[in-house]
Amino acid sequence: MKTDSDVFINAYYLTELLLRKNRTSRFFTGFLKMDEFPIRRKHSKWFVSKYEYPWDKYPPFCSGTGYVFSGDVASLVYHVSDSVPFIKLEDVFVGLCLAKLGIGPEPLHSEQTFFPEGLAFSTCRFRKIVACHFVRPQEMLIYWHALESSRGEACPGD
Structure with a gap:
C-alpha cells in the first residue's frame, strides 16, 4: 500500500x-479516478x-491519498516506469504505467471505503472504511484507540 x-x-x-x-496478482485498488482531466490552471498545485x-x-488511476496493489503489480510498475513519460503527479504516473501494462484499477468493495476528501469520525463509520485523508497525528491515535476499545461492540445496522 502507498499512502500519505x-x-x-x-x-x-x-x-x-x-x-x-x-486477488494475488494484477490487482490495483483505491479511490478510483476513472474520468479525470489534466488541470491547466497555472496556479493550481496539480497544474500540468x-x-x-x-x-x-488521464487514464484510470487511484487517488494518491492511498492505493493498494498486489506484489507483482509493484514490480511490474517499477520495471515499466522508465519507459513511461514522467509526470510529477505520482498517482497519475502510476496510472500511466498501469495503462501500459493493461492493468486497470478495480473497486475493493461495493461501498466507498477510501475517503480522499476526509470524513468526520465516528467509531461505527470508521470500522467500515479503509482510508481517510486529512487526519492529524494526534487524531490518528485517538481514532485507533476508539476502534480498538470498541471491538466486539455492536453498531446500528450490524
Whole structure:
C-alpha cells in the first residue's frame, strides 16, 4: 500500500476486504479516478502543462491519498516506469504505467471505503472504511484507540 502521512488507515478492514477479494496478482485498488482531466490552471498545485502531458484525459488511476496493489503489480510498475513519460503527479504516473501494462484499477468493495476528501469520525463509520485523508497525528491515535476499545461492540445496522 502507498499512502500519505495524513491518512488514517484501518488495517483490519483493509485486510478483511483483501482476503474476501482473494486477488494475488494484477490487482490495483483505491479511490478510483476513472474520468479525470489534466488541470491547466497555472496556479493550481496539480497544474500540468500541455508540454508535460499533451492529452486531454488521464487514464484510470487511484487517488494518491492511498492505493493498494498486489506484489507483482509493484514490480511490474517499477520495471515499466522508465519507459513511461514522467509526470510529477505520482498517482497519475502510476496510472500511466498501469495503462501500459493493461492493468486497470478495480473497486475493493461495493461501498466507498477510501475517503480522499476526509470524513468526520465516528467509531461505527470508521470500522467500515479503509482510508481517510486529512487526519492529524494526534487524531490518528485517538481514532485507533476508539476502534480498538470498541471491538466486539455492536453498531446500528450490524
